[in-house]
Amino acid sequence: MSEPPAPLPNVAMIVAVARNGVIGDGHTMPWHLSEDLRFFKRTTMGHPMVMGRRTFDSMGALPGRRSIVITRQHDWGAPGVEVAHSLPDALAMVAGDEQVFVVGGGEIYRQAMPYAARLLVTEVDQSPEGSVTFPPIDPQEWVETAREPRPGFAWVTYERRS
Numbered sequence: 001m002s003e004p005p006a007p008l009p010n011v012a013m014i015v016a017v018a019r020n021g022v023i024g025d026g027h028t029m030p031w032h033l034s035e036d037l038r039f040f041k042r043t044t045m046g047h048p049m050v051m052g053r054r055t056f057d058s059m060g061a062l063p064g065r066r067s068i069v070i071t072r073q074h075d076w077g078a079p080g081v082e083v084a085h086s087l088p089d090a091l092a093m094v095a096g097d098e099q100v101f102v103v104g105g106g107e108i109y110r111q112a113m114p115y116a117a118r119l120l121v122t123e124v125d126q127s128p129e130g131s132v133t134f135p136p137i138d139p140q141e142w143v144e145t146a147r148e149p150r151p152g153f154a155w156v157t158y159e160r161r162s
């Protein structure tokens, strides 16, 4: 059996998760939290973002941030983004950056969990219907280091236990 990937200190995942683990309904997010969208923007601004092709389809290229889109399609491309054909390739492209954000979606969060050193989780006080979920945050591997409650949600930081 091959070794699990080693966590990378520059890799954080940023996500908004409902109480039932739902993060999306296939195309879009099941809620609209403008304060959280502003938090996402100011947190990620100036840093590279790694995302799955379906998440790119739902949000497009965001200004001020390098976007690396992961796809298995070798003829895929879009203006303003860089393309990678695996998660390790995407992370290698941003290895020199001090801080990198994995921004989803469900498939990419699952694959990126072993690489991440930090999780920035917006816990949304809702339990919507949705087919896309965030992987479980194992308390043996992650410790909550900050929590900021807001109306309808909370910003929670997890750091990987060393």
Ligand SMILES: NC(=O)c1ccc[n+]([C@@H]2O[C@H](COP(=O)([O-])OP(=O)(O)OC[C@H]3O[C@@H](n4cnc5c(N)ncnc54)[C@H](OP(=O)(O)O)[C@@H]3O)[C@@H](O)[C@H]2O)c1
Pocket (backbone or CB within 6 Å): 014, 015, 016, 017, 022, 023, 024, 025, 026, 027, 028, 029, 051, 052, 053, 054, 055, 056, 058, 070, 071, 072, 073, 076, 084, 085, 086, 087, 103, 104, 105, 106, 107, 108, 109, 111, 132
């Ligand atoms: N709540 C949040 O914070 C949040 C954040 C982001 C996204 N979302 C939601 O999540 C949903 C999208 O998530 P998703 O799981 O459906 O899709 P996704 O993770 O965004 O993208 C999946 C796509 O990534 C590519 N891919 C995945 N693994 C790969 C690999 N190992 N090698 C090469 N390419 C790979 C494939 O693209 P190809 O099909 O092109 O090959 C695959 O179809 C949407 O509903 C979105 O709104 C929520």
